[in-house]
Amino acid sequence: MAGYFKKMYHSISTVLTGLGVTIKYGINPKTEVTQQYPEVKREPPDGFRGKLFVDINICTGCTACARICPVDAITLKTVRDENKKLRPVLFDIDNARCIYCGLCVEACPVDNCLYFEKKYEFSAYSKQDLISHFGLGEVKPAESKTEDKKTEAEKEGKEAAQ
Amino acid sequence: MTKADEKFMQVNMGPQHPSTHGVLRLLVTTDGEVLSGVKPYIGYLHRALEKIAERVTYPQFTPFTDRLDYLASMNCNLAYAMTVEKLLNIEVPRRAQILRVIMAELNRISSHLIAFGSFSSDMGAFTPFLFGIREREFINDLFEIACGARLTYNYIRIGGVSKDIPGGFIEKTREFLDYFPAKIKEYNELLSYNAIFIKRLANIAVISPDDAFDYGITGPNLRASGIKWDLRREEPYLIYNELDFDVPVGKGEMGKTGDAWDRYMMRIYEMEQSAKIVRQCLDLLAPGDYTAKVSKVLKPPAGEVYVRAENPRGELGFYLISDGSTKPYRLKIRAPSFANLSIIPKLARGVMIADLIAIIGSMDIILPEIDR
Ligand code: SF4
Ligand code: SF4
Numbered sequence: 001m002a003g004y005f006k007k008m009y010h011s012i013s014t015v016l017t018g019l020g021v022t023i024k025y026g027i028n029p030k031t032e033v034t035q036q037y038p039e040v041k042r043e044p045p046d047g048f049r050g051k052l053f054v055d056i057n058i059c060t061g062c063t064a065c066a067r068i069c070p071v072d073a074i075t076l077k078t079v080r081d082e083n084k085k086l087r088p089v090l091f092d093i094d095n096a097r098c099i100y101c102g103l104c105v106e107a108c109p110v111d112n113c114l115y116f117e118k119k120y121e122f123s124a125y126s127k128q129d130l131i132s133h134f135g136l137g138e139v140k141p142a143e144s145k146t147e148d149k150k151t152e153a154e155k156e157g158k159e160a161a162q
Numbered sequence: 163m164t165k166a167d168e169k170f171m172q173v174n175m176g177p178q179h180p181s182t183h184g185v186l187r188l189l190v191t192t193d194g195e196v197l198s199g200v201k202p203y204i205g206y207l208h209r210a211l212e213k214i215a216e217r218v219t220y221p222q223f224t225p226f227t228d229r230l231d232y233l234a235s236m237n238c239n240l241a242y243a244m245t246v247e248k249l250l251n252i253e254v255p256r257r258a259q260i261l262r263v264i265m266a267e268l269n270r271i272s273s274h275l276i277a278f279g280s281f282s283s284d285m286g287a288f289t290p291f292l293f294g295i296r297e298r299e300f301i302n303d304l305f306e307i308a309c310g311a312r313l314t315y316n317y318i319r320i321g322g323v324s325k326d327i328p329g330g331f332i333e334k335t336r337e338f339l340d341y342f343p344a345k346i347k348e349y350n351e352l353l354s355y356n357a358i359f360i361k362r363l364a365n366i367a368v369i370s371p372d373d374a375f376d377y378g379i380t381g382p383n384l385r386a387s388g389i390k391w392d393l394r395r396e397e398p399y400l401i402y403n404e405l406d407f408d409v410p411v412g413k414g415e416m417g418k419t420g421d422a423w424d425r426y427m428m429r430i431y432e433m434e435q436s437a438k439i440v441r442q443c444l445d446l447l448a449p450g451d452y453t454a455k456v457s458k459v460l461k462p463p464a465g466e467v468y469v470r471a472e473n474p475r476g477e478l479g480f481y482l483i484s485d486g487s488t489k490p491y492r493l494k495i496r497a498p499s500f501a502n503l504s505i506i507p508k509l510a511r512g513v514m515i516a517d518l519i520a521i522i523g524s525m526d527i528i529l530p531e532i533d534r
Contacts, residue, residue, distance in 0.1 A: 011357035018352045022289055033296050045303075047328070049310035070222040101225035101316045102324070107458075116310065 009140045047127040049100045052093050054134040058113050061086035065104035065114055073097040073105060077135070090135040096127050170198060175518070177206050183280065183522065184529025186503075190518070197518060200510040202503055207533035215493035218334065220246050220460040221320055223490070228314035230495065231531040233276050234474045236269035236305075240303055240320035241471040244399060245480040247322045248469055249462040257450035258322035259400045264335070264443045265308070265317060266400075267436040271342075272301040273474035274382075274429040274436075276394055277526040281426060282353050284523040285362060290353045297345055300338050315426040322453025332444055339441050346434060354430060363426060366419030367509040367521045374420070377508075378501040380398050381476025382428035383525060386412035387420035393472040405442050407435045422524035429526070432474075475526060495534055 025031045035042060044050065061078035075089035100116070108114040124130050170191050174227075176395045177185040184204035211230065215223050228235040229244040238263055247254060271311040279294025302312045308327050309317040317324050353359055369379065374387045384391055392409040394402040410431035412424035464486040470479035476498025485491040509521050 007357075014355055014357045016358050019346050021352045033299070045307045045310075047310040048306065049326075068222065070218050070225055099225055099230075099314065100311065101314075102310065103222065103225070103316075106324070 030085060044120065047116075048118050048120075049102055051095060051117045051118045051122055052098065052104070052114065052132070053117045054091055054093070054114050055112060056088060056134045056136055058110055059088050059091070060110055060113075061088040063107060064107045064109060068103045068107040069098075070101065070103065071097050071099055073099075089137060091133070092135065093132045094130065095122065095132060096130040149151055169193060173294045173485055177203075183527055186522075186527070186529055186532075188506075188518070190515070192515060195514050197513055198516060200518065204503070204504060204529070204532050209530075209534065210347050211534045212493055212495060215490050217489065220462070220490065221486045223493070224319055225314065225316045228316055229530060230497065230534065231273075231473060231478070231499070231528050232313060233474060233528060234269050234273040234365055235313065236265040236318060237273075237471065237473045238478060239315065240266050241469060241473070241478045242480055243318050243320050244471060245467055245469040245482050246460070246462065248467045249465060249482060250320075250460065250483055252321050252454050252456065254322055254400075254454055255451040256401075257326075257448065258452050258454070260443050260447050261327065261452065262318055262321050263325075263400050263402065263405070264440055264447075265305070265315075267439045267443070268301050268304060268335070270474045271433050271438045271440075272298045274433050275301075277429050277474070278353075278426070281523040281526070282359075284519050285359065286461045287353060287356075287359070290349060293345070293349065293352070297342065300341075304331065304338065307334070319453065321450070321456035324453075326452040330496045332447070335440065339437050339444075342437050343434070345449060346430060349430060351432065354427060360416045360423060363423040363520060363524070364421055366422040366517050367513070367524065369420040369425075369505065369509070371420070373505065374506070377505040379476070379505060380498050380501065382432060383425055383476065383502055385410065386424040386428045388412050388414075393470060393477060397470075399471060400512065401443075401446070404446075405439050407439050410435065422520050425524040425526075459488060461486065470496070473498055475528060475531070476502060497531040497534065499529075500532045503527050514529050 061076070063076050063078065066072075066074040066076040073094045075090060075092040075094070076088055078086045078088050081087045102116070105114055105116060124129070170193055173190045174187060175190050175446060176187040179186075182293070187203040187206070189201040189203060190197060191201075209229070211226055214226055218226075224239060224242060227238040230238045246252075275294040275298045279291035279298075282288075282290035282294075305315055305317070306312050308331055309315050309324060311317075332378070354508055369383065369387045371387050371389050373379075374384050374389060379387070380391075388411055390409050390411050393399075394407075395409055410428055412419050412428060414421070414424060415427070416423045460482045464484055466481070466483040467482045468479060470477050472478075478498055479496030481492075481494040481496065483492040506521060506525065510518050
């Protein structure tokens with residue numbers, strides 16, 4: 001009989017201890033930890049891996065980022081412009097495919113060329129809208145279609161002769 | 163169907179059941195309220211990670227290891243990085259090793275917090291889940307300032323870590339460590355020593371040491387059965403041999419050794435130990451390199467290695483065969499949850515349906531790791 005009451009006391013006391021913890025949080029507004037998300041927006045810290053951004057004007061078109069990407073989220077097409085520099089005409093990043101691993105950012109040899117923005121809200125209604133296009137589009141192509149050094153040298157020689 | 167079979171009923175539990183911790187389908191044969199057999203069906207989260215490993219280069223596979231046990235990505239990153247380093251014979255700088263231990267142990271805490279929280283919500287107590295998530299948020303914030311991501315970190319890389327910790331990280335971690343013990347005490351008051359909770363779990367689904375060995379159970383579930391086996395102690399990697407921590411084992415405080423309550427409590431004890439380890443590591447942290455010099459193109463010599471590490475859920479192993487090219491020839495992943503799941507049919511025979519939830523919850527399995 002004594003054991004029965006002891007057990008009962010034990011059960012009730014442990015439940016009340018637990019309840020005490022809950023009530024402590026319930027009545028103390030200082031313990032509130034929730035942020036009301038759409039109204040209050042959280043500022044991510046530096047180095048946050050959000051949406052990718054490319055500064056296409058300084059991109060050298062080396063394709064290091066596209067090659068390292070483990071899920072092939074970057075589509076890159078380069079042509080040589082009039083100064084024979086590689087230019088990325090097509091630079092698409094599929095945000096639906098990207099896993100935000102950061103390998104491409106680390107692989108990019110140009111400072112502040114490819115980096116993560118602190119943006120984390122970019123949902124869209126269709127998958128197509130999730131592709132960011134950074135490419136330059138059309139660039140004036142190099143005069144000689146072939147990248148053969150010899151022909152270029154010949155041409156230069158001709159010009160000099162004239 | 164024979165006459166004897168007719169009294170049994172077959173019911174599917176899952177794959178969308180909230181307490182199956184992912185997408186696990188259990189085909190349950192019941193005789194009224196009593197289970198006569200349980201058959202797990204897995205594979206709903208299969209992403210062919212082992213096959214993907216053969217198609218990507220060594221560094222490229224690291225982000226995929228995040229997606230093995232997503233609640234303990236750091237630990238998975240770590241085990242994979244150690245495997246490749248062993249193959250390549252890379253010496254990891256001391257600072258990187260300490261950083262790795264800090265991250266791995268913080269991740270162990272956050273993983274156990276989810277185990278604690280989800281188990282309690284399976285058992286019908288919702289408040290502890292919110293408490294667990296609240297403390298985990300702290301750790302997520304720490305990881306976020308260290309590597310920029312909150313779940314799939316890709317932080318521990320071959321050769322070291324991806325970048326050094328920013329200023330303020332150490333202070334914030336210390337703040338967390340000062341704040342955390344009081345919270346563990348709260349968990350204990352709220353749940354662990356609650357008479358109803360104990361009554362619900364004590365003597366349920368007892369795993370004997372022999373069974374644990376037979377099924378290859380590892381991690382907290384093995385230690386709950388009274389076996390002192392922790393890879394951090396038995397086969398110290400990184401700097402674990404310099405650190406002072408205890409390996410808690412189940413003692414059958416509330417019932418038999420190896421029951422569901424013991425398994426639950428192991429995680430609470432381990433969180434305390436992990437916090438102790440992180441504190442020591444913060445004291446050891448000295449300036450230095452955060453990564454070894456690793457060439458961009460990794461071409462390990464032909465050969466094979468097996469490396470295992472203590473994950474929050476048990477022993478995670480990578481068996482890697484290299485043929486001398488830039489891509490692994492074969493990568494076999496030994497997932498601890500897979501072994502832990504395999505004992506569920508045995509445990510669940512003859513118990514009540516409600517106890518099945520307690521069994522799954524106390525094993526703390528995670529499906530992406532099982533299906534890979
Ligand atoms: S962050 Fe990772 S997945 Fe995304 S584009 Fe860069 S390399 Fe590819
Ligand atoms: S790695 Fe950098 S420079 Fe090279 S193509 Fe990519 S964004 Fe451009």
